[in-house]
Amino acid sequence: MANTVLKIEGMMCEGCVNEVKTSLEAVEGVSSAEVNLKKGTATVSHDGVPPDRLIGAVVDAGFRASVKKG
Structure with a gap:
């Protein structure tokens, strides 16, 4: 199982x-x-899903995303 941390931009609320x-x-x-609004x-957690597919899912939901460095 792999973990990828994404930086998400545009989230304003729990919705x-x-x-x-x-x-x-x-x-x-x-x-x-696990999504953290404050951060x-x-x-x-995934089985080797490419980061671009994860980012694409976030973009399709109407937000901006990138792989968090460090």
């Missing part, structure tokens, strides 16, 4: 958090997504 979480968990190979991050 946004739920939208991002639902979108990420709908990606085949993702087992869970603006999502920690995604």
Whole structure:
């Protein structure tokens, strides 16, 4: 199981958090997504899903995302 941390931009409320979480968990190979509104991050546990697919799911939900460095 791999973990990828994404930086999420544009989340304003818990509704946004739920939208991002639902979108990420709908990606085949993702087992869970923990989204933190205050930090603006999502920690995604998955079976080797490419980062661009995770970012695409967030973008499709209406938010901006990138892989968090460090």
